[in-house]
Amino acid sequence: MALEHAILVALSERAGTGYELARGFDRYGGDFWQATHQQIYRVLNRMADGGWVAAEHVAQTGRPDKKVYTVTDAGRVELARWLAEPAQPTHPRDDLAVKIRGASFGDPAAVLAEVERHRAHHAERLAGYEAVERREFADPAALTGHRLHQYLTLRGGITTERGLVGWYDEVRTALRRDSAT
Numbered sequence: 001m002a003l004e005h006a007i008l009v010a011l012s013e014r015a016g017t018g019y020e021l022a023r024g025f026d027r028y029g030g031d032f033w034q035a036t037h038q039q040i041y042r043v044l045n046r047m048a049d050g051g052w053v054a055a056e057h058v059a060q061t062g063r064p065d066k067k068v069y070t071v072t073d074a075g076r077v078e079l080a081r082w083l084a085e086p087a088q089p090t091h092p093r094d095d096l097a098v099k100i101r102g103a104s105f106g107d108p109a110a111v112l113a114e115v116e117r118h119r120a121h122h123a124e125r126l127a128g129y130e131a132v133e134r135r136e137f138a139d140p141a142a143l144t145g146h147r148l149h150q151y152l153t154l155r156g157g158i159t160t161e162r163g164l165v166g167w168y169d170e171v172r173t174a175l176r177r178d179s180a181t
Helices: 003-013 018-028 037-050 073-084 095-101 108-136 145-180
Strands: 053-058 066-071
Touching (some): 003 073, 003 145, 037 053, 037 066, 066 073, 095 108
16 A cells, blocks of 8 residues: 555545644554655655645644645545555564564563563553544444444554554563563
C-alpha cells in the first residue's frame, strides 16, 4: 500500500490538513500505517500536483495560514481502483522475535528487558485503542458504512495489540522460569 492510498481514505472520511492527517495516523492507524509528518506533506504535494487532492488555503489569525485538503474526482477514481485490487498477504518481520530465539547465545536478561519494554509499549497502545473504542463506538451493532469500517479497523488494532501483549506475557514468564534454572 502506498501512503497516497492511506491519505485518500483519510481525506475521503474528512477533509484535513497535513498535521491533522499525521495526528490521525498516530491515533488510529498506528498498527496499519505509519508515516512522518514530512512524508505526509511531501506526498500531499505530489498528490496535489497529480490532481488527486485539492488544497484550500485558509487564513488564520496569529498563526500561519494552513492548507485544508480534499479528495478530487480523480482521487476518488484512483481510490476506487486501488480498493478493487487484490491485496497481498503480509509477512511481518520482527527483530524482537529473532532476539528471543537467539537469547541463549547472548544475555537472556537483556532480551527479557527488551520484552518488558515492548510489552509496555503495546499495552499503552492497546489502552489507547480501547479508549477510542469506548469513546467513539458505544454501540457497534448499530454501525454501518464508513463508521463500521473505521470500527473494524480499530478492532483489528485492538486484537493485534491484545495478542502481542499476551505473547509478551508468555515469553517473559518462560524467560524468567528459564533464568531461574
